[in-house]
Amino acid sequence: xxxxLLTLIWVFFKIGLxxxxxxxxxxxxxIIEFEKHGWxxxxxxxxxxxxxxxxxxxxxxxxxxxxxxxxxxxxxxxVATGALAAPSxxxxxxxxxxxxxxxxxxxxxxxxxxxxxxxxxxxxxxxLQIGENTFFGDTFxxxxxxxxxxxxxxxxxxxxxKKINPIFxxxxxxxxxxxxx
Numbered sequence: 001x002x003x004x005l006l007t008l009i010w011v012f013f014k015i016g017l018x019x020x021x022x023x024x025x026x027x028x029x030x031i032i033e034f035e036k037h038g039w040x041x042x043x044x045x046x047x048x049x050x051x052x053x054x055x056x057x058x059x060x061x062x063x064x065x066x067x068x069x070x071x072x073x074x075x076x077x078x079v080a081t082g083a084l085a086a087p088s089x090x091x092x093x094x095x096x097x098x099x100x101x102x103x104x105x106x107x108x109x110x111x112x113x114x115x116x117x118x119x120x121x122x123x124x125x126x127x128l129q130i131g132e133n134t135f136f137g138d139t140f141x142x143x144x145x146x147x148x149x150x151x152x153x154x155x156x157x158x159x160x161x162k163k164i165n166p167i168f169x170x171x172x173x174x175x176x177x178x179x180x181x
Contacts, residue, residue: 008079012064016084020118021120023061023063027049031045042133046133061081064077064083064084065080135147135151154172154173
């Protein structure tokens with residue numbers, strides 16, 4: 001149990017330390033680490049990610065809590081969530097005073113500006129992985145037409161009828177998934 005908790009701390013601290021741009025940028029690291037440690041497959045993580053996106057809170061935190069809980073119970077969930085948040089808290093505490101002093105400095109602007117393309121690339125990679133898993137399953141020859149149909153229907157509802165509440169669309173998607181899939 002102690003080794004599981006130490007592994008959770010190390011893995012989630014590392015992910016929190018090297019991820020910039022929010023929860024979706026962490027998806028590639030989550031998948032690599034979870035498969036490496038045998039905690040779950042990428043297919044299973046996509047299910048967890050779907051739940052994490054539907055529940056209140058940050059995607060990454062919800063995912064960390066779920067995975068930590070599945071590895072080492074409630075203590076594992078607390079440890080994984082704390083370890084994921086710790087690098088951001090530590091870095092912001094250490095850098096907040098410095099960043100206030102160099103608020104408009106060109107080097108600071110250049111550093112933060114260079115992180116934007118990396119963040120976009122990581123989010124695009126996460127989107128491709130989620131899309132591949134959702135629409136094609138294990139191989140590209142196994143096209144999930146029903147899932148594509150549900151996604152298109154929800155997209156038309158969201159973008160065509162702009163007044164529909166997103167919570168209603170989430171519930172509608174869940175019901176459609178249960179009935180159709």
